[in-house]
Amino acid sequence: xxxxxxxxxxxxxxxxxxxxxxxxxxxxxxxxxxxxxxxxxxxxxxxxxxxxxxxxxxxxxxxxxxxxxxxxxxxxxxxxxxxxxxxxxxxxxxxxxxxxxxxxxxxxxxxxxxxxxxxxxxxxxxxxxxxxxxxxxxxxxxxxxxxxxxxxxxxxxxxxxxxxxxxxxxxxxxxxxxxxxxxxxxxxxxxxxxxxxxxxxxxxxxxxxxxxxxxxxxxxxxxxxxxxxxxxxxxxxxxxxxxxxxxxxxxxxxxxxxxxxxxxxxxxxxxxxxxxxxxxxxxxxxx
Amino acid sequence: xxxxxxxxxxxxxxxxxxxxxxxxxxxxxxxxxxxxxxxxxxxxxxxxxxxxxxxxxxxxxxxxxxxxxxxxxxxxxxxxxxxxxxxxxxxxxxxxxxxxxxxxxxxxxxxxxxxxxxxxxxxxxxxxxxxxxxxxxxxxxxxxxxxxxxxxxxxxxxxxxxxxxxxxxxxxxxxxxxxxxxxxxxxxxxxxxxxxxxxxxxxxxxxxxxxxxxxxxxxxxxxxxxxxxxxxxxxxxxxxxxxxxxxxxxxxxxxxxxxxxxxxxxxxxxxxxxxxxxxxxxxxxxxxxxxxxxxxxxxxxxxxxxxxxxxxxxxxxxxxxxxxxxxxxxxxxxxxxxxxxxxxxxxxxxxxxxxxx
Numbered sequence: 001x002x003x004x005x006x007x008x009x010x011x012x013x014x015x016x017x018x019x020x021x022x023x024x025x026x027x028x029x030x031x032x033x034x035x036x037x038x039x040x041x042x043x044x045x046x047x048x049x050x051x052x053x054x055x056x057x058x059x060x061x062x063x064x065x066x067x068x069x070x071x072x073x074x075x076x077x078x079x080x081x082x083x084x085x086x087x088x089x090x091x092x093x094x095x096x097x098x099x100x101x102x103x104x105x106x107x108x109x110x111x112x113x114x115x116x117x118x119x120x121x122x123x124x125x126x127x128x129x130x131x132x133x134x135x136x137x138x139x140x141x142x143x144x145x146x147x148x149x150x151x152x153x154x155x156x157x158x159x160x161x162x163x164x165x166x167x168x169x170x171x172x173x174x175x176x177x178x179x180x181x182x183x184x185x186x187x188x189x190x191x192x193x194x195x196x197x198x199x200x201x202x203x204x205x206x207x208x209x210x211x212x213x214x215x216x217x218x219x220x221x222x223x224x225x226x227x228x229x230x231x232x233x234x235x236x237x238x239x240x241x242x243x244x245x246x247x248x249x250x251x252x253x254x255x256x257x258x259x260x261x262x263x264x265x266x267x268x269x270x271x272x273x274x275x276x277x278x279x280x281x282x283x284x285x286x287x
Numbered sequence: 288x289x290x291x292x293x294x295x296x297x298x299x300x301x302x303x304x305x306x307x308x309x310x311x312x313x314x315x316x317x318x319x320x321x322x323x324x325x326x327x328x329x330x331x332x333x334x335x336x337x338x339x340x341x342x343x344x345x346x347x348x349x350x351x352x353x354x355x356x357x358x359x360x361x362x363x364x365x366x367x368x369x370x371x372x373x374x375x376x377x378x379x380x381x382x383x384x385x386x387x388x389x390x391x392x393x394x395x396x397x398x399x400x401x402x403x404x405x406x407x408x409x410x411x412x413x414x415x416x417x418x419x420x421x422x423x424x425x426x427x428x429x430x431x432x433x434x435x436x437x438x439x440x441x442x443x444x445x446x447x448x449x450x451x452x453x454x455x456x457x458x459x460x461x462x463x464x465x466x467x468x469x470x471x472x473x474x475x476x477x478x479x480x481x482x483x484x485x486x487x488x489x490x491x492x493x494x495x496x497x498x499x500x501x502x503x504x505x506x507x508x509x510x511x512x513x514x515x516x517x518x519x520x521x522x523x524x525x526x527x528x529x530x531x532x533x534x535x536x537x538x539x540x541x542x543x544x545x546x547x548x549x550x551x552x553x554x555x556x557x558x559x560x561x562x563x564x565x566x567x568x569x570x571x572x573x574x575x576x577x578x579x580x581x582x583x584x585x586x587x588x589x590x591x592x593x594x595x596x597x598x599x600x601x602x603x604x605x606x607x608x609x610x611x612x613x614x615x616x617x618x619x620x621x622x623x624x625x626x627x628x629x630x631x632x633x634x635x636x637x638x639x640x641x642x643x644x
Contacts, residue, residue, distance in 0.1 A: 116430055124401070128425045134391040135426055138398020138406075141383065145359070146402065165422070168391035175386065 014056075018224045019286035021091060022052035026254050026281055028087035032103040032110070034274040039104070039112070042251040042258070042267035044084035046222070047155075047186050050247050051088040053227040054153065054184070058235065063093035066120040070150060073139055075123045077132020077156040078186070082114035085122065085155075094121040130163025132156050133183060137172050140181040140242075151235065154183045159191035162200030167212075173242040174213035181242040182234050183214075186221065188249045192265045209244045221247025255280050332444070332501060332532055332622070339499040340474035344437060345373025347481035348407060352378055358485065359399055361385050361408045363392045369409035369439045370497045389419040396434045397426035405433050405485055412438035412453030412494060416460060427490045428465045434490050441470065441494035441531065442583030443612055443629065448619040454612050457559055458588025460492050467513060468559040469493040470531035470583070470590075474500040476557060479511035487513050494531060503535050504555075516563035518570065522552035525640055526570055529581035530556045530590045533610070533631065537581050540636040549644065552576070562593050568601045577606045579640060583631060586611040608643050610636055 025048040033039035054074060055061075061071040076085050086103065089095040095110070102108035109119050113127040124135050136154040143150055160166050173181050187205065189196050197203060209216040215237045219226040227247070234243040251267070252258035255277045258267060269277065314322050352358045352374065361383040366372040375382040385392040389410055396406040415423065415438045427434045438453070445451045460468050467487060471477045477500065484491040507519050519534065520541055527537035534555045541551035554570050556563065571578050571594075578598070580591035591609035598605065612629050626632040630639060 125425060125429055128421055130390075131394060131422060131426055134394025134422070135398040135401070137391060138395030138400075139402055140398070141395060142399045142402025142404055145399075145404065148402075165390035165394070168388035169394065172385060172388060172391045172395065176383070 016056075017286060018049075018052050018056055018228070021056045022048045022224065023254070023281065023285050024091050025051055025084070025087040027278065028090050028097070028100065029083050030255075030274065030278050030281065032083050032086065032100055033269070035101050036104045036112075037271060038266075038269070039083050040080045040266065041083070041269065042190070042264070043078075043081050043157075043186070043188065044087065045253050045255060045258070046188050046249040046251045047081060047084050047247075048087070048253070049222050049224055049227060050155075050184060050186065050249065051084060053224060053231055054155075055088045055092045057228055058231040059153075060150065061092070061094075066094055069148065072150050073123050073136070073152045075126070075132050075136050075139070075152065075154050076114045077124075077126045077154055077160060078129065079113035079115070079125065079127025081155070081157075081186075082110065082112065082119075082122070085114060086110045086119070089119070089121040092121075095119065129157070129160045130165040132160075133166055133169035134172070136181055136183075137169050137176070137178060140173070140178040141176060143180055144178075150180070152181050154181070156183065156185055157191070158185060158187040158189060158196040158201045158205070159199070161185070161196075161205065170209065170212050170214070177240045178242045179237075179240045182231075183242065183244040185244060185246045186249055187246050188251050190251055190265050206244070206246045209246075213241055215239060215241050215243045216246065217244070218246040218248065221249035222253050254284065332496065332535075338502045340478075340502050341499055342370035342373050342497070343474040343477040343500050344481065344495055344497065345370035347478040348374045349377045351482050351485055352381065355405070355485065357403060357405045359383065359404050359406050361392050361396050361399075361406055363387055363389045363410045363414065365410050365439070368411075368497065369437065369495060371407070371409045374407075389414045390422050393419045393422040393434075393436070394426050396436075397422075397430065397432055400427070400432035400434050401430075405435065407435045407437055407485075409437045409439070409495070411451060412441045412456045413451055414438075415492070416453055416456040420459065423466070423490075423492075424463055428463050431465055431489050433488060435484050436490070436492045437495050438492070439495045439497045443617060443625055443631065444496070444532075444583070444622070446620045446622050446625055449616045452617050454585045454617060455588065456492075456494070457582070457584045457590070461560055461588060461593065465489055466560065467491045469513070469557055470559055471496070471511070471557050472530075472532055472534040472555060473504050474502040475505040475509060476511050480557070483511055483513050496532060501532075501535060503538065509555075511557060514558045514561055514563060516554050516556040516558070516566040518552065518566075519555050520551070520553040522550035522576075524549050524576060524644070525551035526573075526576040526578045527551055527553045527581055528556055528567060528570075528578060528590070528594050529553060530559060531583045533581040533583050536631065536633050536636050537579075539633040540640065543633065543637045544640060547641065549640070551640070556590060559590055559593065562597060564597045564601070567594055567597055568603055571598055571603050571605055572601075574605065577608065577640070577643060579608045579610060579643070581610040581631070581636060584611055585614055587614050606643075608639070610639060
């Protein structure tokens with residue numbers, strides 16, 4: 001990308017590569033999941049590249065000041081992905097790494113499902129699916145009212161495309177010209193009962209958004225260069241319309257024996273497999 | 288499925304006017320033989336001989352917006368029918384027409400509140416309480432955001448039938464933690480409540496009387512306060528504990544009862560939650576009075592049961608009766624007819640109390 005607002009594919013001016021950031025996020029997520037012996041690790045591993053590009057390429061924020069008025073708002077509609085967002089927030093320096101082992105425990109600031117009242121950097125309470133996009137519609141309206149140039153991001157899942165409220169919000173964002181709203185869809189084709197595309201997430205997904213008036217892109221959500229290009233295009237698109245990036249991701253990405261496992265919404269990992277998963281991840285660690 | 292001879296419905300409710308849809312009907316006539324032309328379209332409260340105020344909510348919101356830049360308005364295609372059009376005309380740039388989409392209206396109101404605004408979101412009570420409930424719970428109440436949800440057609444204030452009759456909205460919303468619930472009586476109270484609920488820090492659900500709204504409380508020197516019950520009239524035989532427009536009815540019933548030598552007090556309880564238990568217990572504890580709750584709502588889960596539980600918990604054992612709508616899907620028809628039929632008219636309240644004494 002040659003856009004003026006598009007730095008190279010490294011972490012916001014640092015020398016750490018985005019690939020390394022994604023690896024670090026995956027590693028943090030595995031360590032958190034090991035604490036509980038379970039978790040939505042398949043989703044976290046799958047979405048790690050999207051989060052790395054979000055937090056270390058696209059977003060404008062201050063790690064020590066999570067409520068800074070000028071920040072881009074990054075909202076997690078999919079509350080069960082909290083383990084992935086905590087990992088990104090730890091990597092970004094918003095949450096402290098030494099609290100990682102409290103994940104999911106009593107009195108933790110990192111509950112299993114993400115809630116705004118619990119965690120710095122957690123902008124909204126997701127989890128009741130189909131809520132995030134509507135809330136971000138209102139936040140984007142509010143930012144425009146304040147002439148605040150920040151972007152609002154909504155990270156949602158393909159399963160949420162089955163919720164009617166999502167489509168109310170899709171139409172509303174166009175109706176109100178919300179060009180400061182960027183929706184990121186993690187399309188891993190898995191929901192609780194099986195493949196999303198076998199439930200209510202019908203292809204062609206990006207064409208539907210485009211038909212509603214969104215600037216729609218579809219990318220390989222595990223290809224960092226493609227993600228960088230898509231996030232830049234989303235931010236710099238000239239038309240006064242909302243933007244969506246459909247990110248096709250691989251559940252359990254980066255841990256081959258889990259990728260090969262029959263993929264389910266809730267990946268079962270045996271107690272002795274966590275160390276093995278970390279070892280596999282580490283073996284493929286980028287520079 | 289319970290299939291009876293009249294079709295595919297179960298047993299009809301005992302006092303329902305619903306009959307077989309295949310039985311032919313004639314134009315209803317009055318006792319003097321004239322055709323009764325009242326229709327289900329008439330959605331205003333009986334206001335004969337009463338002062339009324341037009342669109343008190345809309346005008347109060349405009350007044351408030353003059354002093355508060357953070358006030359914005361949203362509606363789901365019901366601005367004209369919730370009196371929000373008055374605000375929309377005065378402040379078009381602070382008004383959001385969200386279309387017929389209650390879920391995103393509520394979610395967007397939450398988002399605006401997150402960015403520092405105080406949104407007033409309007410629709411009908413049925414749509415807020417039934418369709419948008421999950422969004423009110425999770426996007427607004429769980430986050431303690433200052434969204435004010437103001438809804439027309441509460442309880443039995445339309446003859447359209449159950450699609451528009453929010454007979455259970457208070458019961459639905461009472462279970463939601465952190466939500467303040469207001470059922471104002473009249474135009475005076477609506478006008479006073481608008482700035483009060485805007486100043487109140489958390490989320491609020493307010494029932495709304497729209498259009499030409501009767502004005503009753505101004506002559507009692509009334510002042511609304513969030514969370515406060517107010518004794519409007521004292522009396523030694525009966526204690527009415529009423530909310531919403533039923534306080535108009537209990538005040539009129541008290542007048543009617545006085546002619547028969549029955550001395551009735553009226554405690555007006557506009558805040559359903561948090562309930563002013565202190566005042567309710569104090570008044571009920573005075574003893575020697577029949578306590579009668581009155582609400583424009585099903586007898587299940589509204590003011591009546593809230594008061595009953597309050598008195599039980601406080602160990603106040605007094606004679607207790609409820610005026611309210613039956614636990615049924617109500618009929619379609621003209622409002623005066625329906626209010627008489629279901630016992631929430633002045634005559635209905637007066638007769639019920641006489642029967643209980």
